[in-house]
Amino acid sequence: MTDVALESVSYVYPGSGVRALDDVSLRVAGGEGLALVGQNGSGKTTLVRHLNGLLRPSAGRVMLDGADAHRNTVAQLARSIGLVFQDPDQQIFAGSVRAEVEFGPRNLGLRGEQLRVAIEEALEAVGLAANARTNPYDLGGSRRKLLALASVLAMRTPVLVLDEPTTGQDVRGVEVVRRVIDSARAAGRTVIAISHDMEFVASAFERVVVLRAGSVILDGPPSVIFAESSWPELRSTFLEPPLAARLGAQLGFQATPTDDALIRALAQ
Amino acid sequence: MLELDGITYRYAGAPRPSMHEVSLTLADGEVVGIVGASEAGKSTLCLVAAGLAPRTVGGSLSGRVLLDGHDAAPLAMHQLAERVGICFANPATQLSRVTATVYEEVAFGPMNLGLPRGEIIDRTGAALEALGVADLAEREPARLSGGQQQLVAVAGLLAMHPQHLVLDEPTAQLDPAGTQLVAEALARLAADGASILIAEQKTDLLAQICTRIVALEAGRIALEGAAADVLADERLTGLGVALPGSVRIRRLAEAASLGSPQRDKLATALATLDAPA
Numbered sequence: 229m230t231d232v233a234l235e236s237v238s239y240v241y242p243g244s245g246v247r248a249l250d251d252v253s254l255r256v257a258g259g260e261g262l263a264l265v266g267q268n269g270s271g272k273t274t275l276v277r278h279l280n281g282l283l284r285p286s287a288g289r290v291m292l293d294g295a296d297a298h299r300n301t302v303a304q305l306a307r308s309i310g311l312v313f314q315d316p317d318q319q320i321f322a323g324s325v326r327a328e329v330e331f332g333p334r335n336l337g338l339r340g341e342q343l344r345v346a347i348e349e350a351l352e353a354v355g356l357a358a359n360a361r362t363n364p365y366d367l368g369g370s371r372r373k374l375l376a377l378a379s380v381l382a383m384r385t386p387v388l389v390l391d392e393p394t395t396g397q398d399v400r401g402v403e404v405v406r407r408v409i410d411s412a413r414a415a416g417r418t419v420i421a422i423s424h425d426m427e428f429v430a431s432a433f434e435r436v437v438v439l440r441a442g443s444v445i446l447d448g449p450p451s452v453i454f455a456e457s458s459w460p461e462l463r464s465t466f467l468e469p470p471l472a473a474r475l476g477a478q479l480g481f482q483a484t485p486t487d488d489a490l491i492r493a494l495a496q
Numbered sequence: 497m498l499e500l501d502g503i504t505y506r507y508a509g510a511p512r513p514s515m516h517e518v519s520l521t522l523a524d525g526e527v528v529g530i531v532g533a534s535e536a537g538k539s540t541l542c543l544v545a546a547g548l549a550p551r552t553v554g555g556s557l558s559g560r561v562l563l564d565g566h567d568a569a570p571l572a573m574h575q576l577a578e579r580v581g582i583c584f585a586n587p588a589t590q591l592s593r594v595t596a597t598v599y600e601e602v603a604f605g606p607m608n609l610g611l612p613r614g615e616i617i618d619r620t621g622a623a624l625e626a627l628g629v630a631d632l633a634e635r636e637p638a639r640l641s642g643g644q645q646q647l648v649a650v651a652g653l654l655a656m657h658p659q660h661l662v663l664d665e666p667t668a669q670l671d672p673a674g675t676q677l678v679a680e681a682l683a684r685l686a687a688d689g690a691s692i693l694i695a696e697q698k699t700d701l702l703a704q705i706c707t708r709i710v711a712l713e714a715g716r717i718a719l720e721g722a723a724a725d726v727l728a729d730e731r732l733t734g735l736g737v738a739l740p741g742s743v744r745i746r747r748l749a750e751a752a753s754l755g756s757p758q759r760d761k762l763a764t765a766l767a768t769l770d771a772p773a
Contacts, residue, residue, distance in 0.1 A: 244639060267671045268643025314642050314669065315588060369585060370534035392642075395668045396585065398533045398697060398736040424643075424671050427741070466673030471741035471769075478765040491748050494758045 230293055230308050230386040230418065232256050232279055237288035239274055239442075248274040250442040251288070256420060258386065261413050263429040264422045266439035267465050272422045273314065275439070276389045279420070280309040307336060310385035314392045314422075316369075316376035325351070325367070325375055326360040332383040350382035353408050370396050374404060381408065388412050390421040394428055406432055426470045430454055430485035440465040454485040498522040498545060498580070498660045498691040502559035505544050510555070514540045515715045517559075522660075522691035527682060529702035529723065530695040532712035533736025538695035539585065539664050541712065545693050546582035546662040547571070563660055578609060581658035585665045587645035590652070591637050598640070598648050599624070599633040605656040623655040626681045628674070642669040650678055654685065661685065663694045667701060679705050699740045703727050711735050742766050 233255040239248050248271045256262055264272050277283040278290050281302045290297040292308060310332075313319045322328035326347060333346040351357045354374040359367065364375055373396060380388065393405045409419050409432055423429050429436055429450065436453040438446035438461070446453055446461055453462070454473040462469060469485070476484030476493060484490040499522070505515040515537050522528050530538050543549035547568040550557050561568040563579050571579070584590045595601040603620040611619070624630040627647045632640065637648060646669050653661065663682075667675040675698065683705050686692050696702050702709060702723060709726035711719035713735050719726050726732070727740050739747065749762050 241639060244635070246635075268647070268669070268674050269641045273641060315586060317586070317588075368535040369539070392669060396534075396665060396697070399733065399738050400736055401534055402738070424669075426672075466671060468672045471745060474769055475745065475762070475765045478768055479761055487745055487748055490745065491752050491754075494749065494754055494762060495752060 230258050231291075232297075232309070232387060232418070232420075233291040234275070234278065234285075235289045235291060237275075237278060237285040237290065239271075239278065239283060240286045241274075248442050249278075249285075252439075252442070252444055253288075254437065254444060254447070256387075256418060258418055259413070259416050260418050260435060261409065261433045262418075262420045262435045262437060263433040264420065264437050264439065265424070265426070265429060265467060267467070270439040270465065271442040272439055273391055274442075276311060276391060276420065276422060279387070279389055280311045281305040282311070303335075306332075306383070306385075308385055309387045309389060310380035310383050311389045312377050312380045312391060312393065314395065316372040319376045319379070320364045320372060323363060324360065325356055325362050325364055328364055328375055329379045329382045332379055336383055346382045346384060350378040353381055353404075353411070354378045355404055370398065370401050373397070374401065377405070377408060381412075385417070387418040387420070390419070392422050392424065394423060394425055402428065426454070426468065427472075427487070430470045430473070431487070438462065438465065438467065450485040451483040451489075455483040497524055497562075497564050498693065499562040499565075500541075500545060500559065501562060503544055503557065503561070504559060505540060505549055505557045506555050507540075507549075508554035508556075513715060515544065518715075518717055519559075520710060520717070520720075522693060524689045524691055525686050526708070527686045527692045527694065527706045529699075529706040529709040530693065530712060531697075531699065531702065531709060531726075531732070531735070531737045532718075536712040536736070537715040538712060540715070542582065542662045542664040542693065542695055546580050547576045548582065551576075574608075578656075579658070580660040580662065581653040581656050583650055583653055583661070583663040583666045585668060587642065587649040587669070590649035591645060593638070596636060597633065598629060598635050598637055601637045601648055602651045602655050605652050609656065619655040619657065623651040626654060626677065626684075627651040628677050643671060643674055646670055647674055647677070650681065654681055658685075659690055661690055661692045663692070665695055665697065667696065667698060675701055697738060699727055699738055703740045711737060 234252050237249055237252045266272050329347050329350050333343055354377055394402045412419050436450055454469040456477045472487045472490040473485050476490050481493040484493050500520045503518045504513050506513040532538050592604050602623050603616055606616040606619050629647045650666055667678050679701055706723040709723045728743050
């Protein structure tokens with residue numbers, strides 16, 4: 229189990245003067261499933277890039293298992309924190325799907341049977357096992373994104389950080405991402421994901437953190453974040469609760485953040 | 497008017513075509529949505545409709561793309577760019593990378609059209625305003641978030657006042673507010689007479705702005721019709737397309753065999769929220 233925490237982290241992009249993160253404190257316990265939501269430009273991507281050392285805070289500290297992550301090299305952080313970029317083309321470089329997925333675990337020192345199993349499990353998890361020899365650029369954008377996910381999964385990091393994993397995925401792709409998240413959680417791994425899809429957020433995560441202009445404004449389970457009492461805060465940053473939550477409120481139910489919760493409430 | 501007439505298209509080196517005998521006509525002022533599973537041919541259709549395949553991406557095409565009744569193939573690149581705009585799925589592909597500020601990025605298109613200075617300023621200001629990115633005008637495009645870049649890319653297209661516009665998942669990285677701004681901007685452009693083709697996963701958005709929807713499967717048209725009919729079609733899920741929220745929840749209610757009082761309550765709540773479709 230790996231705990232990650234931000235302690236009063238602020239970040240200003242060099243030369244821009246834009247304060248992308250403003251005194252953010254956030255602790256994520258090992259094994260938690262957390263969704264990070266907020267308006268475009270609210271600091272979500274900036275926040276997650278602090279977790280694996282791609283960005284260093286202008287002020288404050290990033291803690292990994294209680295120790296300042298600043299002491300770790302990026303290579304050490306890579307063993308703990310696996311970050312999947314929003315744009316797979318920022319990540320993919322190898323000439324075949326298999327080689328792409330092999331790169332990470334090989335660099336972590338996996339060899340032989342262990343390496344083979346790590347690669348095959350990751351490809352299997354995202355449904356690319358039959359495409360091992362394909363050139364990544366012969367895959368469509370959505371499958372390239374799943375490949376980027378597989379290449380990080382194969383490293384079996386205790387913490388998995390996903391930047392808009394469902395973007396550009398069709399129904400089946402979204403289900404693949406959901407299964408990956410569920411099985412990572414079942415294996416005790418932490419999953420932190422950025423998403424604009426509130427339906428997905430409400431049904432796949434137990435904790436939701438809302439950012440506005442670089443600050444955390446809400447932090448709690450979907451049943452609280454999408455309950456009617458939180459709507460003014462959500463809407464202050466132009467987020468809409470899931471349709472099920474809005475229908476539930478219309479019908480006078482207690483929080484029904486997911487379709488299932490709404491149908492259950494209706495059935496009673 | 498934008499017409500695809502019997503299009504079959506094969507990418508260079510591909511063993512078989514990605515698009516088979518697709519014909520589609522968009523009248524002036526019409527917004528047509530393209531849905532389908534990943535790799536069903538949505539992006540290919542966008543490239544063909546915008547005249548970029550095979551022109552810049554290679555491959556071989558049979559059939560014709562017609563812009564206001566004229567074959568697009570013989571047009572020079574600059575003539576094509578004046579007549580049809582394309583928004584790529586990835587804003588990083590879209591941005592010119594030669595401008596230092598968002599303002600210049602959005603003005604880049606109109607400047608290349610050789611418009612008078614006053615007109616460029618008006619169009620740039622209006623497009624920045626319409627997509628809610630006026631406050632980013634002095635920022636460097638490369639240093640924006642993915643979603644902000646996507647809004648800037650769409651603003652740049654709007655400033656061109658395209659008569660025909662093709663968009664490939666233009667809201668993929670956008671928050672709900674940004675998605676709504678794009679929807680409203682496209683609706684206004686269509687009201688001014690533009691023909692708009694939009695590939696999207698967000699069927700709630702399509703329900704809001706489209707007159708017609710075309711569902712693709714393996715490079716062929718599998719379903720086509722009025723937006724409300726296609727979005728409520730039983731076959732849509734099988735084609736890998738997410739249902740609009742209201743359709744999805746109605747289906748779940750049916751599957752749970754709720755009694756008719758409960759179903760009526762749900763229907764009333766849906767009507768009150770005026771959820772699309």
